[in-house]
Amino acid sequence: MERKQAEYSNLDERYAIQGEKYQGQQYSHIYFTRLHHMRNLLHALVPSWKPHLPVTTVLGLEEGKDCIIVGTLYKHMKLKPSILDEYSKERSAIPLVKPHNFMHPDDHLILEDESGRVTLAGAIPPAAYVTGVVIALHGKETSAGNFLVEDILEAGIPPQITLPSINEDKYVVFVSGLSIGSEKFNPLQFQLLIDHITGHLGDENEQSIASNIVRVVVAGNSVHISPRFFNGQAVASKDQSRIAEPIKELDIMLTQLVASLPVDMMPGSNDPANFSLPQQPLHRCLFAGAATYNTFSSCSNPHQFELDSVRFIGTSGQNIDDLYKYSDAKDKLEFVERTLRWRHLAPTAPNSLGCYPYTDKDPFLVESCPHVYFVGNQDKYETQLLQGLEKQKVRLICIPRFCDSGVAVMLNLRNLECSTLSFSTSFDA
Amino acid sequence: MSSGGRGGKRRGAPPPGPSGAAAKRAHPGGTPQPPPPAATAAAPVAEEEDMMDEDVFLDETILAEDEEALLLLDRDEALASRLSRWRRPALPADLASGCSRNVAFQQLEIDYVIGESHKVLLPNSSGPAAILRIFGVTREGHSVCCQVHGFEPYFYISCPMGMGPDDISRFHQTLEGRMKDSNRNSNVPRFVKRIELVQKQTIMHYQPQQSQPFLKIVVALPTMVASCRGILERGITIEGLGSKSFLTYESNILFALRFMIDCNIVGGNWIEVPAGKYMKAARIMSYCQLELDCLYSDLVSHAAEGEHSKMAPFRILSFDIECAGRKGHFPEPTHDPVIQIANLVTLQGEGQPFVRNVMTLKSCSPIVGVDVMSFDTERDVLLAWRDFIREVDPDIIIGYNICKFDLPYLIERAEVLKIVEFPILGRIRNSRVRVRDTTFSSRQYGMRESKDVAVEGRVQFDLLQAMQRDYKLSSYSLNSVSAHFLGEQKEDVHHSIISDLQNGNSETRRRLAVYCLKDAYLPQRLLDKLMYIYNYVEMARVTGVPISFLLSRGQSIKVLSQLLRKAKQKNLVIPNIKGQASGQDTFEGATVLEARAGFYEKPIATLDFASLYPSIMMAYNLCYCTLVPPEDARKLNLPPESVNKTPSGETFVKPDVQKGILPEILEELLAARKRAKADLKEAKDPFERAVLDGRQLALKISANSVYGFTGATVGQLPCLEISSSVTSYGRQMIEHTKKLVEDKFTTLGGYEHNAEVIYGDTDSVMVQFGVSTVEDAMKLGREAADYISGTFIKPIKLEFEKIYFPYLLISKKRYAGLYWTNPEKFDKMDTKGIETVRRDNCLLVKNLVTECLHKILVDRDVPGAVQYVKNTISDLLMNRVDLSLLVITKGLTKTGEDYAVKAAHVELAERMRKRDAATAPTVGDRVPYVIIKAAKGAKAYERSEDPIYVLDNNIPIDPQYYLENQISKPLLRIFEPILKNASRELLHGSHTRAVSISTPSNSGIMKFAKKQLTCLGCKAVISGSNQTLCFHCKGREAELYCKTVGNVSELEMLFGRLWTQCQECQGSLHQDVLCTSRDCPIFYRRRKAQKDMAEARVQLQRWDF
Incomplete structure (x- = not known):
């Protein structure tokens, strides 16, 4: 049997920060660029939304007069952790907040543009929005100086290139959260996955399916390195070599994979990569074995690529995890969908999500709608085929952590249908 | 404070400013005065409070009316209508036109002027007289200026033996003559109005007889009290009686305070003028909405109870100015213009300001929710601010460091710019405000230089002064104060940047305006957060002094005011004894039991004396009027059962012979506190609670300051016999407690362990009972407190309050421990002196x-x-x-x-x-x-x-x-x-032993060094420019890369958190952070993160070959 091929092009260029330097620049530029870009989009949409209303700036507001304003949201949050807390006088024995979510009923939204800020009230639920989102609002200024929102316009799902028609089944496998080196990692489980993908497992039918897998995407957190190695204290020399142990193990397993098919390796929050988004590709020197194959490609996070002209975009999950901390939704997919509607992969960057201080661009803006949008390292597998107003179709996928669930996700390029590959090493399961 | 010395100096100097009519605040009639009394002139700073009258405003400072009209010409109409929106509510028709209803208002300021006595109200007098002015606000928010007539300054001397009515009139004539000599240029027809014979008793020392004759000397003007006192103290020859010098009584009381005491008015209370008893002022002198004239005897002063404990809706103005300083200099009014003034006006009791505006020099982009007023010249900015003050008519002006910086700066700047009409900021028409330097010195607060800007009719409340008085902080910058109390960092723009922002465009000036507004808002928020209005008004009500005294004067005036009030009730008079500034009469202070230093891992019970010093004074009836000096003791021959001998050897009579005034004041204070605390428990309304809590606090502080008053050797009425007796009793009690505890709680006495007193401070004793649980220690603590309290005279009481467990006792006055008031859970960690x-x-x-x-x-x-x-x-x-x-x-x-x-x-x-x-x-x-x-x-x-x-x-x-x-x-x-x-x-x-030192990059030796790349793993020098690791470390590549990237990752996280925090403080996402507040804990970290980040990335890039 022969493995199918798909034409691959890597679109990560926009996430590279190779030439960028820290020269004292601040975060205001990235907000400015974002606002500028999004405002053009939103202004273009206003005539078809509420053509009769004037568009103004925060400054131009007049009390009681209906108008539309466009700006960046800022969410004032009481419980938001602050670095200044380290200096607070009293230390409390018990943490006051559940660590996973910083919402509070007193939270409120503020809209900001270059001219000023105004507090929002009315038909805009603070729970659904976060700092950094650019939107247009219809409403009027009240006598108290607040802006009473009546209606909200988001930029919406961006336009999409047409989905190419592919006549045969071709699969892409997504896996994330291997956490090699942690206690939860089960080497046998991962080996089963590798064997399945490489066609060493199962009957002929299964093997033929495996041969249709054209690519594997590893969406972050492949290793787990004990944080004690990085807290500044000296590390005993016998421990030093242990730092790299999980990476070597990963390399060995990856080498098996890349020997038979192309693999995209994305960094995640626990991987030996930089912290801020966009995370730069894991260094090739970490993969002494796998890197010798040209099927191995180390990618950035977020990661963007095309396979047979099907457009993919995905992250290792930090953007969605952060939304989960600072806002509320029925499930993770809703967060994913929101980032598309806001046309921004990581609106909370740089506010609560680390991010490089760009001066002239905001690489997380989503200008064209992908066909597949995946997010790694989530609690459970969720998927949905999202339909846009302009007939855009996007497959949204939350990839569960493999070390917890033993689940990898398989996507069919032909019809964007999704299924799971589930591996278990215990008999009762 | 010493007005004597200062007044003298100023008088000779020409008034500053271009106009000869510049406000001059001096003595009546502008007449040359006799040299001030020797006592005050010789020791300008020695007295904590000099009782010279200062609240005198001159007729002369008031501009002629045509001048006024001129000033108001060519004011911008548009500006006027803009400002008029913030006026006070209009008066109801009946008040505006007639006098048919009672006028009740809460007063904030009382001062007086010298003017012609009122022809209608006082038909029988003529010539200049003191007219008291009470400024206040009605419940509806109308401002009131009430001019009170007919109250005359007076003081007492004891009547020499054998002086009859004829002698008195001769004495009157002699005194009048002497007064005329020393006040030659005065146009007052009669200096000494009359001398009355009254029956009074002196407060000093126990006197068996109820009263003795005193002479009450009534003079024409308040300032004459001092000169008359001087004459009498130096000695005067009276026909038939020979030359005699007199001890004067109550001759050093500020006139306004004298008036308040006699009319039962306390600071910040409600005053009512009944209908028909007042008349509208014929010639309007003030900018108040309602201006009345009435007689002092017709005023009704309400005690602060029920409806009258509430607060009127005062207008509180909080403001801040920005000046464009030159590089390298702190702004000076002679050179640097005022470029912005931000104002916020809040009604007392409301959460949000109702006026927010900023006045800027040159254009400024609008700001949401703020009225931005831009002007082309500095003159217009200043005048607009003056007009704003006049329209808004604030009762209280607050800010941060306004008394030392903002207000003097504005006034001095106006002088430099020759804007004579600027400093009319008070409530009196055309009366100019002037800056004076003052020093304020007090034992408790130390010596402080300050500037005094008197704005008539408006109370100034400088939050900086209040902070320095009330809190011990490591820094009093607005930034660290707001970080401390509000939990917020304040953006700080360095003054060298301010000029750049001003010289930019309207956007950069807007940036500055936003900053300026924030600085104006913080004092208001501090005021609210710390309940300053409530606490200070309550303090004024409890102690009976005007609110402005609380910030500008020390502790003793508060006690003196209470003492005078009480003495008046008892028909006692207080002698004017100047304290000797010498420090010879010191006495032994409080006792501290030896601290047995150690770390105690068993519960330590703390037994506290509740209000120890006040209790001692009450229990042993210690007072001026119960003290029996040794020479009198022999004379009076009092039976031993009716006196107490104190451990320090003084004698005081017991309450059944004569009840002391100080114990009575203390009893009232403590009873009132108990009542306030009980009411506080009942009260639901948050404003009422605020008032009550402020009151109980004020009562507690007042009770504790009585002891200090008697011990202040440079104070108003020092009496070391009292204070040394108090401390000697205190010492005795601590020793007594120690002995009782260690005698009773022993294994012999049937207890499990021998109790041990490990430490005792002024009013508390720490006992280790030996038991190991908090609960047992509490039980024994309570038992001990009850047992020992039983051995003391009431109201001295030992209370068990808390357990320390564990307890780290370092030395005396230095300890730390966990503080328990219930056996389940500790309350907090308590430290002292660490x-x-x-x-x-x-x-x-x-x-x-x-x-x-x-x-x-x-x-x-x-x-x-x-x-x-x-x-x-x-x-x-x-x-x-x-x-x-x-x-x-x-x-x-x-x-x-x-x-x-x-x-x-x-x-x-x-x-x-x-x-x-x-x-x-x-x-x-x-x-x-x-x-x-x-x-x-x-x-x-x-x-x-x-x-x-x-x-x-x-x-x-x-x-x-x-x-x-x-x-x-x-x-x-x-x-x-x-x-x-x-x-x-x-x-x-x-x-x-392991030490690492960084190599400086600018030192001399580095100029001769050649930089070479080293292996990131082992620091070996490597040749070839594009390598990261040496040959030996090659195998550890992955590991070493992990470490490098881990370092970058940490720094990135820090970088992001620090810089987004600064954006948050700044309150804007789209603008660069400018703040250079060095008080901010993250300022250096932020800077360091930026630098480290750049370096770490260079290191990381070495791997990219």
Whole structure:
């Protein structure tokens, strides 16, 4: 049997920060660029939304007069952790907040543009929005100086290139959260996955399916390195070599994979990569074995690529995890969908999500709608085929952590249908 | 305060300002005065409070009416209508036109002027008289100025034996003659109006007879009290009686206070003028909505109860100004223009300001919710502000450092610009405000130089002064004060940037305006948060002094005011005894039992005397009027059962013979406090609660200050017999308690353990009962308190309040422990005398001490604390400590030459000025510095360096300095009771052997060094420019890369958190952070993160080959 091929092009260029330097620049530029870009989009949409209303700036507001304003949201949050807390006088024995979510009923939204800020009230639920989102609002200024929102316009799902028609089944496998080196990692489980993908497992039918897998995407957190190695204290020399142990193990397993098919390796929050988004590709020197194959490609996070002209975009999950901390939704997919509607992969960057201080661009803006949008390292597998107003179709996928669930996700390029590959090493399961 | 000396100086000098009519605040009629009484002139600062009358305003300062009209010409119509929106509500028709209803208002300020006596109200008098003015606000928010007529200044002398009515009239004539001699240029027809014979008694010493004759001398004008007193004290020859000098009584009381006492008015209470008893002013003198004239006897003063305990809707103006300073100089009014004034006006009791505006020089882009008013000239800005004050008519003006900076600056600036019509900011028409320098000195608050700007009819409340009075903080910058109380960092724009922003465009000026507004809002928020209005009004009500006294004067006026009120009820008069400033009459202070230092791991019960000193005074009836001096004791021959002999050997009569006034005042204060606390429990309304809580606090402070009043040797009425008796009783009680506890709670007495008193302070005793649970210790503590209280005279009471467990006793007045009031859970960690907040300590010390105490007391983990100390010291020596933790900050109060001893921060400021004069700290700034490594033998002051400079140039800090001069003492203090050999263990262990010092990038030697790449793994020099690792380390590539990238990752996280925090404080996402607040704990970290980040990325890029 022969493995199918798909034409691959890597679109990560926009996430590279190779030439960028820290020269004292601040975060205001990235907000400015974002606002500028999004405002053009939103202004273009206003005539078809509420053509009769004037568009103004925060400054131009007049009390009681209906108008539309466009700006960046800022969410004032009481419980938001602050670095200044380290200096607070009293230390409390018990943490006051559940660590996973910083919402509070007193939270409120503020809209900001270059001219000023105004507090929002009315038909805009603070729970659904976060700092950094650019939107247009219809409403009027009240006598108290607040802006009473009546209606909200988001930029919406961006336009999409047409989905190419592919006549045969071709699969892409997504896996994330291997956490090699942690206690939860089960080497046998991962080996089963590798064997399945490489066609060493199962009957002929299964093997033929495996041969249709054209690519594997590893969406972050492949290793787990004990944080004690990085807290500044000296590390005993016998421990030093242990730092790299999980990476070597990963390399060995990856080498098996890349020997038979192309693999995209994305960094995640626990991987030996930089912290801020966009995370730069894991260094090739970490993969002494796998890197010798040209099927191995180390990618950035977020990661963007095309396979047979099907457009993919995905992250290792930090953007969605952060939304989960600072806002509320029925499930993770809703967060994913929101980032598309806001046309921004990581609106909370740089506010609560680390991010490089760009001066002239905001690489997380989503200008064209992908066909597949995946997010790694989530609690459970969720998927949905999202339909846009302009007939855009996007497959949204939350990839569960493999070390917890033993689940990898398989996507069919032909019809964007999704299924799971589930591996278990215990008999009762 | 000494007006005597000052007044004299000013009088000779021409009034400043171009106009001869510039406000001149002096004595009546502008007439040359006799030299002020010798006592006050000779000792200008010695008295805590000089009782000279100062609240006199001259007719002369008032401009002619046509002048006024001229000033108001060509004012901008548009501006006028803009400002008029904020006027006070209009008067109801019946008040506006007639006099048919009672007028009730809450008064805030009382002063007086000299004017012609009122023809209608006082048909029988003529000539100049003192007219009292009461400023206040009605319940509906209307401003009132009530002019009170007919109240005359007076004082007493004791009547010489055998003086009859004829003698009195002769005496009158003689005195009148002497007065005329010393007040030659005065146009007053009669100086001494009359002399009455009254029956009074002096407060000093026990007197068996109820009363004796006194002469009440009534003079024409308040200032004549002092000159008349001088004549009488120096001696006067009376026909038939010979030459005699007199002791005067109640001759040093401010006229306004005298009036308040006699009319039963207390500070901030409600006053009602009944319908028909007042008339509308014929000639309107003030900008108040309602101006009345009435007789002092017709005023109704309401006690602060029920409806009358509420607050009127005062208008509180909070403002801040910005000046464009020149580079390298602190703004000076002679050179630097005022460019912005931000104003917020809030109604008392409301959460949000109802006026928010900013006045700017040159255009300024609009700001949401703020009225931006831009002007082309500075003159227009200043005049607009004056008009604004007049329209809004604030009752209280607040701000941060307004008394020393903002207000004087505005006025002096207007003088420089020759805007004569600017300083009419008070409530009196055309009366100009002027700046005077004053010094204020008091035992409690220390000596303070300040400027005094009297704005008639408006109370000034400078939050900076209030903070300095009421709180001990390590820094009083607005930034650190708001961080402390509001939990917020304030953006701080360096004054060198302010000029750049001003010279930019309307956007940059808007940026500045936003900053200025924030600075104007913070004082208001502090005022609300700390309930200052409630607390100060209540304090004024309790002690009976005007609110303005509370900030501008010391403690003793408050006690004196109460004493005078009480004495008046009792028909007693208070002699004018000037305290001797000599320190000879000192007496033994409070006792402190020997502290048995140690770390106690059994519960320690604390027995406290509730209000010990007030209780002693009440229990033993200690007062001026119960004291029997030794010479009298023999004469009076009092039976021993009717007197108390105090341990210090004084004699006081018992209450059944004569009840003391001080005990009575104290009883009332404490009873009122009890009542207020009970009411507080009942009260639901938050405003009512605020008032009551303020009241109980004021009552407590007042009760405790009575003792201090009697002991203040330079005070108004010192009486060391009382204060030394109080402390001697206190000592006796502490010893007595110790003895009783140790005698009763013994194994012999049937208890499990022998109790041990381990320490005793002024009013508390710490007992170790030996039991091991908090609950048992509480039980025994209560038992002991009840048992011992039974042996004392009421109301002295020993209370059991709290348990310390565990308890670390370091030495006297220094301890730490967990504080328990219930057996389940401790309340807090309580420390005393352990420097966690001292100014000249760096943050590292504070963190270290706090963390150690936490580990020792809460976690009960002594080894953990030791390990923590070792790690921190090791970090310090290995140069891993965040630089901001090492910054020491000191204020630069004067220039280098003025300092006698060389100080680190002064030297540094000098050096920085040589580097760059524009950003170097100037006088008034705080100078942050770190101690760096320098040549051997260099003095500490030579080794100070700017933290920014240190960061930029990789200069090594001196860890030994920090180890020896900063952290060792506080640490050893804590650990010595716990560890043997603490010093050796903590400061000289193996953890101190590894040292790492960074190489400075600007030192001389580096200019000769050649840079070579080294292997990132082992620091071996590698040849070839594009390699990262040496041959040997090649195999560890993955591991070493992980470490490098891990480092970058940490820095990125820090970088993001720090810079987004600054965006948050700044309140804007789209604008660059400008803040350079060196008080902010993250300022240096932010800077360092930026620099480290750039370096770490360079390292990371070395892997990209």
